[in-house]
Amino acid sequence: MSVCDAPPVDLHELTAQVTDVSRRYAERFGIARTSDWHILKLHEEVGELTQAHLMREGQARSKGMTHPEHDAKFAAEIADVLCHVLLVASHHSIDLQAEVERKWLTRVPRNAVVNAEDVPAASLVDGSGISRGKRPPRADERTTTLAFLRWHRETLRLKCAGLEPAQLARQPVGRSALSLLGLVRHAAESERFWFREVMAGEDAPPLFRFPGGAFDVAGANARTVAQAFEAWQEEVAFANRFVDEAPDLEITGNEPGEGPVALRWVLMHMLEEYARHNGHADLLREQIDGVVGL
Template identity: 45%
Template sequence: MSERPERWTQASVYPDMWADPGDDPRDSEGTAPDGELATLKEYLRNYRLTLRMKCEGLDAAQLARRSVPPSTMSLLGLVRHLAEVERGWRAWISDGEPEPRLYGARDADFDGAVPDPAVVEAAWRDLEREQAVTDAALARHPDLGTRLGARGIAVRELLVHRVEEYARHCGHADLLRECVDGRVGQ
């Protein structure tokens, strides 16, 4: 990457933000949810929205760009990785055999993130499906202290880990997006 994009934002009220508060789909202005489970779900929802926001408006080539060499990370790779991780987390709470990997061998989620619109569409479908299946599996266990799977992972632990994983990768997405087109965000 030889060209350095100029920093920019769509926000007009707070120029250091991704979006003006009124345009931000993440609900951060209202009353916080009641209870631990509702709070964890809200944080997870907001980080999932943040990832989508960081990818909005980019074409397949921009999503697949590995903009922080020597890393193989790209925004598309992050989408694919999170789909793979959602699937893998179900193995933590299951007593059965893990489902096969979505993209093959280790790091295939990043390595296979190529600038093809069909690959982008498939990645978003995979992520939405895997999120929904993992959400449904965890919804069967509303007691956060319930221990599941061969390792006895508490539902709470898995939910916190999900929030942590998305938060970590949203940080990566901030930097990747800024390198792609200069867009900055909160």
């Protein structure tokens, strides 16, 4: 079985197996597996991995080992480090699988597993279900603000509706890096930063950090588009839940480097963001296929 064909690893099960092996080893040799022992043993294993790397790259004495032997030792040391990371997490009752999902996998939405060959491109952004509801002319501040924000979000979706991945990734305006796909990814990042990180105080690393951020859409395909829209909708859903549960618009979050900021200000800023970028989207869509007035 190749690596690609192997079943996905369940970290909970793997941790249980590794912990059992470590327990039996410790009992056999009378080792007290304290917190200090776990972290120092991990440190030792990282040192051995570093040494194996240097030997493999010819930067340390080979000790008479062949290239295949160096490759095998390097792989074995990586396995040792992984197992001791699992042991440290288990010793401190850390759900490592949950932490990996929270810290890393939020950058690639779990539900966006799409093959470019299997999905009709136009169906990824279907305009038939998009409805920009009427904005109430005589409602209170909160209702009015949210209605306008919803309207702008739906406008951006409409600007993307019916286009293929290559069209969504197209950068048709001179030297500008702007594209409709880039705007959607940027919108996801904005929603995520202001509602998750600033207002909710969550650790919310960027979704599209590498290599060039949200506007780097080179090589976009159906999967790239699906991931972008999935991420955006997840962040919009979180923002909506947060606002719905907020007692009022006076509650504050903390903007890094700036200090306290009220939910009212964040909502006004999001309106500003969408209004500005929907203007960009107007121009981009017209340049792509001539469609106007969405």
